[in-house]
Amino acid sequence: MTKPNPLGRASTTATEEIRITAVEPFLLHVPVTGQHIADSMHSLTHWGVPGVVIQTDSGLRGFGYTGTHAHSASDMLITDCISKVYAPLLLGESIHDVLALWKKMYHFPPAQWVGRTGITQLALAAVDIALWDLKAKAAGQPLWRLMGGGKREGIPAYNTDGGWLSLSKAQLVDNCRRSIEERGFQGVKVKVGLPSAHEDIDRVRAVRSAIGPVAGLMVDANGRCDLPSAIALGRHFEELEVAWFEEPMWYDDVEGHRRLAESIRTPIALGEQLYSLDAFTAFIGAGAIHYPQPDATRLGGISEFWQVADLALAYRMPVAPHAGDMMQVHLQMALAHPACVILEYIPWTLECFREPAQVTNGRFTPPELPGAGTELRADALERFGVKLT
Ligand SMILES: [Mg+2]
Incomplete structure (x- = not known):
């Protein structure tokens, strides 16, 4: 087991495992600059952040997310994919095995059959980023x-x-x-x-x-x-x-x-x-x-x-x-x-x-905190969170 200090650093040995205990999706919709922007194909008022918090038995938490046009129905296909398809593959696994877990999810036959692009890939992205966030936090280093x-x-x-x-x-x-x-x-x-x-x-x-x-x-x-x-x-x-x-x-x-x-x-x-x-x-x-x-x-x-x-x-x-x-x-x-x-x-x-x-x-400038730079502020969900249904 590891004990995170207030900076998010954890003391672990090279062989000590940190295991995944929960996989919890979230969704933010954040306003864009000036209330509205457009390019030749897209028009937005908010940026969507469907994401995931991965909890571990060490107390460390990993944050990962993808980016969308803040369309709730589409975004919840991604958060559903995280919680219903990928979460069962992750529970009990070690956060140190990031590439093996990536391969397990990428090649999970039912997801591969319906995916490889779009929703399944955006969901995989959020999970993979959260795993790297955890690995860097466990190492006590910024990911770079x-x-x-x-x-x-x-x-x-x-x-x-x-x-x-x-x-x-x-x-x-x-x-x-x-x-x-x-x-x-x-x-x-x-x-x-x-x-x-x-x-x-x-x-x-x-x-x-x-x-x-x-x-x-x-x-x-x-x-x-x-x-x-x-x-x-x-x-x-x-x-x-x-x-x-x-x-x-x-x-x-x-x-x-x-x-x-x-x-x-x-x-x-x-x-x-x-x-x-x-x-x-x-x-x-x-x-x-x-x-x-x-x-x-x-x-x-x-x-x-x-x-x-x-x-x-x-x-x-x-x-x-x-x-x-x-x-x-x-x-x-x-x-x-x-x-x-x-x-x-x-x-x-x-x-x-x-x-x-x-x-x-x-x-x-180079970030200093351990992790992938993805940890949310405590008030982010309160300010921008969308209820998952
Ligand atoms: Mg572009």
């Missing part, structure tokens, strides 16, 4: 140190929360200029995919002009374009020195992105809608991507994120994680994994966490 240590100087941050398609051109330009000049971010992301390509290009050009030639400028179509329109937009982005063109076309279209990569010089980034190592293997193998953007809350958690980051490293590709977790988990991995070069900033859920991700002088 447990995973091998890393970039103590922090990791470059770019701001996504200011480039929404729902903003007027004036608001967009002002947000992006302030992100660079006043808030110190190293780049900004601008959403595109309006009915008028001319308007898209006009907005991106205005932002480049406002932030100057050096700051990073990323553009994201959220899968909206077809191949001809993506080629046309991509060619305009070349002269504006766009760092990457994100999700230009439909998420699963490997061949379309391969053709696009042949046709434009602007690099292609994608991955937030890919649910497996195999999906990344297909895009990378086809030469259809330059910046993989794995998301641990969409893949099967930290375990599969790490596999994708290793795959990218094998191809010497820079990884720019997508922050469906609102950075708490990806900050840990971006600091530790050698392929990760930059991380996006979206601040919607900062108030929910005990040690929220922090940006100083344009870089995310």
